[in-house]
Amino acid sequence: MLNEDQLSKLRRAGEVAAAARDLGISLCKPGAKLYDIAQEVEGYIRDHGCGLAFPCNISINEIAAHYTPSPTDQSRLEIGDVVKIDCGGFLDGFIGDTAATVEVGTNAYRDLVEASKRARNTVAEFVGEGTPIREIGRAIEMSIKRDGYKVVENLCGHQILQWDLHAGYSIPPYDAGDETPIKLGDTFAVEPFATNGRGFIDNGKPGNIVIFNREKPVDDPKTQDFLAYIKDEFHGLPFCARSCDFPNAEKYVKVLVRKGVLGSYAQLVEAPGSIVTQHEYTFYAIGKRAEVTTLP
Ligand code: CO
Numbered sequence: 001m002l003n004e005d006q007l008s009k010l011r012r013a014g015e016v017a018a019a020a021r022d023l024g025i026s027l028c029k030p031g032a033k034l035y036d037i038a039q040e041v042e043g044y045i046r047d048h049g050c051g052l053a054f055p056c057n058i059s060i061n062e063i064a065a066h067y068t069p070s071p072t073d074q075s076r077l078e079i080g081d082v083v084k085i086d087c088g089g090f091l092d093g094f095i096g097d098t099a100a101t102v103e104v105g106t107n108a109y110r111d112l113v114e115a116s117k118r119a120r121n122t123v124a125e126f127v128g129e130g131t132p133i134r135e136i137g138r139a140i141e142m143s144i145k146r147d148g149y150k151v152v153e154n155l156c157g158h159q160i161l162q163w164d165l166h167a168g169y170s171i172p173p174y175d176a177g178d179e180t181p182i183k184l185g186d187t188f189a190v191e192p193f194a195t196n197g198r199g200f201i202d203n204g205k206p207g208n209i210v211i212f213n214r215e216k217p218v219d220d221p222k223t224q225d226f227l228a229y230i231k232d233e234f235h236g237l238p239f240c241a242r243s244c245d246f247p248n249a250e251k252y253v254k255v256l257v258r259k260g261v262l263g264s265y266a267q268l269v270e271a272p273g274s275i276v277t278q279h280e281y282t283f284y285a286i287g288k289r290a291e292v293t294t295l296p
Pocket of ligand 1 (some may be wrong): 097098158189191280
């Protein structure tokens with residue numbers, strides 16, 4: 001169990017992440033620059049006293065996740081785009097991780113947008129201390145199938161620990177037979193993805209998101225400074241050059257990825273022409289009914 005002080009930090013991080021998510025969704029208008037949306041979302045999180053648990057992901061149509069704009073990104077939203085905003089904040093390492101989906105200027109995929117939201121909300125109605133992981137997956141799959149879509153099988157919910165976004169167990173969006181129960185005091189994220197595609201993602205091109213990988217000798221003093229900066233700022237959590245308050249961050253990120261000090265995340269891509277939607281809450285298992293820490 002978290003103590004009162006820790007729980008208040010978890011709740012605050014969740015509240016800030018949720019407001020940043022809703023801000024991001026409200027900015028998804030035809031012609032909006034992805035760069036501006038990501039900067040606004042992350043600026044909100046930082047202005048409200050939290051660190052960035054990971055870069056603001058803005059993933060469009062068949063891209064399920066793991067795209068964030070580069071520092072020079074010029075791309076804009078187009079009418080009809082189906083956009084996932086996934087963002088997270090931390091306070092003293094206690095993380096709120098949350099996502100939502102919006103269709104830009106049209107309503108062609110309303111049911112698909114609703115399908116992932118309904119699945120997540122269904123889980124929120126029963127999940128808590130003692131819930132076997134398989135039951136969460138079963139509820140997600142049943143809900144999304146009933147709505148006429150597929151789950152993205154290889155994208156899972158996850159336990160969250162202090163300073164560790166994807167820790168411990170994962171929560172597949174189907175019944176994989178895992179009887180492991182949610183324990184009192186667990187923090188975890190449930191994030192169903194619904195699709196009209198094939199039901200699984202592949203790795204695509206890098207999406208500008210990186211993470212500290214391993215120590216290696218770095219000779220250049222400026223690169224050493226950059227490394228010290230990212231450790232202090234991001235604490236080993238995923239980040240991107242755009243979010244670094246450090247001159248020429250993009251150059252140092254490239255150098256460190258090449259050296260293997262940083263690892264680069266691939267974009268997660270469904271079938272060409274398909275659409276993916278996602279809704280995510282972070283939960284705290286305060287009892288038989290978990291508390292959602294990222295409510296609007
Ligand atoms: Co998550």
